[in-house]
Amino acid sequence: MLSGLALVCGVLSSLAMTGMIELLYWLSSTVLPSHSENYEALSPTVRFILPVLACAALTIIWLLVPAKFLKVGIPYVVERLNYHQGNLPLMNAFIQFVGAFIGLFGGLSIGKEGPAVHIGATFGSILAQRFRLSYIAVETLVACGVAGAIAAAFQTPLAGVLFAYEVIFHEYRLRLVLPVLLSSVVATAISQIILGRIEVFELEAVFLPLYQLDMLAAYAVLALCIVVASTLFYQVQRALWRLGSVPLAARFMTVGVLTGLVGLYLPQVLGGGYDTLNSLLQGDILFVSLLGLALAKVLLTSVSIGLGIPGGMVGPTFVIGGMLGAQVSFWFDTQIPVAAELALFVLLGMAGMMATVFQAPLTAIVAMVEMTHTSVTIAPAILVIVVSCTAVRLLFNQDSIFVERLHSLGMVSEWSPVQRVLRQHDVRSVASKVNNFPELLHLERVRDLASGMIDYVSIEKSGHHFIVSVSEMVGKLKELDLGPQPWLMVEGNRQAMDVLRALPGTPVSVVDSSLSLAELLSWLHRHKQHQVLVSFVQQQELWLVTSQQLDQMLLKG
Template sequence: MALFYVVIYLPTRYLIEADFDSFESLAVEWRVGLSFVACITLALLFTVLPNRLHKVGVPYVVERLNYHHGNLPVWNAVVQFFSAAIGLAGGLSIGKEGPAVHLGATLGGYLAEKAKLPQYGVETLLACGVAGAISAIFQTPLAGVLFAFEVIFLEYRQRYVLPVLLSSVIATLVSHFFIGPLDIFSVESISSVLLSIDLFFACSVLVIFIVLLSALFLHTQKKLWRLSGLSVWWRFLLVAVATSLVAIYIPEALGSGYLSLSRLLSGDLILYSLFVLILVKTLLTAFTIGLGIPGGMIGPTFIIGGLAGAQVALVFDSSIVNVALFALLGMAAMMAACFQAPLTALVAIIEMTHSPATIVPALFVIVFACLLVRVFFHQESVFVERLSFMGMSSTISPFQRYLRQHTVKPVAENVLILPMYVPIEQVKDLASSMVDYAVFKVGDEHRLVRRSAVLEALGMLDQGPQLWLVAEESRMKMDLSLALESSLVPVIDEPASLEAILGWFQKHGLPEVLVAVSASSLSLVSRHRLDQFLLKSDQ
């Protein structure tokens, strides 16, 4: 994330020679030129790259988690890194938080794959990567943890909490060390909030405004998703034209928009029409993301909500409504409504602004914004809606979740590994063993026998010499391939979860399989034992 910051902000600092987000300080020709160069570069990049590398962002992370066991290709993350940096440096109305989530999730999944962790370990490290990315970008460790659960997993998972918290805290410390403290908004800590009827009336107006904005934001994207069949050149050219028009007339809407809100809160920025800026920022961000520009929308929604809160505050008497307070409430409500992440939104504004006094009014606007968006517009999280449009589910069934949380150990049986020619003394020792099965190799094939069957074959010596007796190095040995019938059983690497082994049985239709737990250890997994375990767990 520190490297991501450097790649994004060093070029803009060099060009603008001021705050990294103040594109309005550039000449009109520069603003228009940057947007066109960014869009043309991205179109060229996506034309050259194969289609499989075009998928990036938070919806892609959820897709890979649910449908591909959290396996995130590294090259997609590389594309996300540079494409987001190009878009942000060009002043496009996108955020860095969505790309950061993709990068963090990929890192977690890559480490889990290299460590050959089971499925719950993969999901744990993926959650650690997501939480760490959000924490590093915002320097909000607790909000990072809640984001991973509310937005990516869509549920709270207690067994993941400790490692995810640790990852989030360390990411914040590393971010502080490399980047320094991020004072994103120059808002003085709000020590107290006077709760009154007038305040909650103003909050109700804010809720209605936020709900309408979030509905506009999502439904604009839904309309544009239908254009995904168009050439990337046409789509990105439309973004370039729209961004250029905004760059000419309302340059404050360019980029992520943090600087515009920060200046408004500090009283330095006087806008001719704050409402127009809010509307343009909402539509431009939805237009940019909806047409496929690989950027995030978390930061822009924060800014849209903050500007909306300031607009509502300016309508009311300053003795009743504090502009800074309502900017914070708008930020929380907009994030909660768009991503259906109420606790993440609440904790994020508290951690960024160190203002716990906002909790009561913040909860009021967050809860009602989420409820009204669901009831009147039937709107889920924008990421869930995107996956639904693509014909995918954002969640997995409880049965799949249960399978993913367990390894094959509960249904695996130990087996004895024997040579094909076993000394008679070793066969006799099998009588004291508690293991029911033994495996020996004939060429490259693994053969499975019951321990009791081996002992029964040994008992045939009482009736006289047997054909399976072999004299080797002055020792009598049993040729297991001749002594008894055996079954051919395939050997596979240890699956990551019960879901993987169940899928293997369904694909191959075999009753048993040997699992290579290590280089010298095998375990037997049978479909019958797996079914018994699942039925017992269901009861």
């Protein structure tokens, strides 16, 4: 069932991602000439007014919608996973879609991939909640939605899976990777059917003189540029996070006016910015500094996200890195042909910037391989990514931008080793299955339990549950040799045992299977209980979890 739901999740995530792209392309094409990101062809007045109107529309919507539905984005997904059993409301995803669409159409410097991740994760959460799956299955389906959204955006199935585990969960979960892979592959296939094959780079099979001095210097300079850009990207947002008390209208309109002013002089930074990279790769000449464009893109994106605009950061980081890579390529005269060198450095910049901002090195490397359909650039990519990621961590103590955002809100992005072990195990891996019986139990059924493998049964009386030992129940049958017992009853011309009259059953509470083991342990401590029944409604099963079982599992781990 989990694989079937993963397939459904991949379909829904891909349709959401491709639907946003197609809808944005259709609507933008009615306003922008030639293509959907051709803001350069607009008059200066329109370039200023468009982002201002978009921010005004967002302000009106955000003021009308209840505050609980306004939390959106990847940090919100991680928060719901860590603190709310992965329960992601559909209304928040809808607001995310509407907000990101308006911002992108208005030329704001945000991305569409982050919102698609939120929407895909919501589909996974809703499917898991609908079928009342365990917490570990909820996490798996959320990962399916995240992977499907990224895979559909870039048609990179394996990178989508790694993005889910590196960026959302901060650990690799190979035991549950098959459903996520299925979702990612299905999402990629649907994206290719709807959008066609995305061919961003066409690298020639060239020999890369990796260890020559000029190439090493170029890689070092590129890594340095990425470190500076990613640090600025984080520090600007960090400063703006403190302005949460400023009225929303003031924050949003500041973004609109600032974007409009920058768009007057640098229209290339409006919108996604992928058209600028495509122009570079096609050999077109830009009459502005690439370094200036990258700096403007860093500032506009970080200001937009830092002040609460509901957009993503994945696309802008790609564009910023690509611009930096192209600039470094122009600075150095290497032995690689010009076209191949430019494409190589654009690609290295994209991978390095993404890996550094999100601290997701494997995702960036694999995405680079899948987008270019060649492994020839793996070595230089690893060199740039390792240097830039390590430098940011050591010199500036900077983690993933999403982790830093959660920390600024007083939340944890990673749990203690004990909590991590508990969250990686399913309830049934440490619990004991129990059968649920009424208070009166026929003697033949009691004798049958003696030959079974169940140690405890649950006796239900007036909506309450009591745990009774099977061995003690069977032992009570021997008392019949001494004569009739007060617990002996007759039901339907058959002798039965009034179990709770014969034995002092232990009252026990029943909780839903959506709770993880970590939450069950917390529940036991909070209610000062030593055991609890977990109800799997879909399978109509009851499982007994005791604090002793959890302790034994932790000691073994």
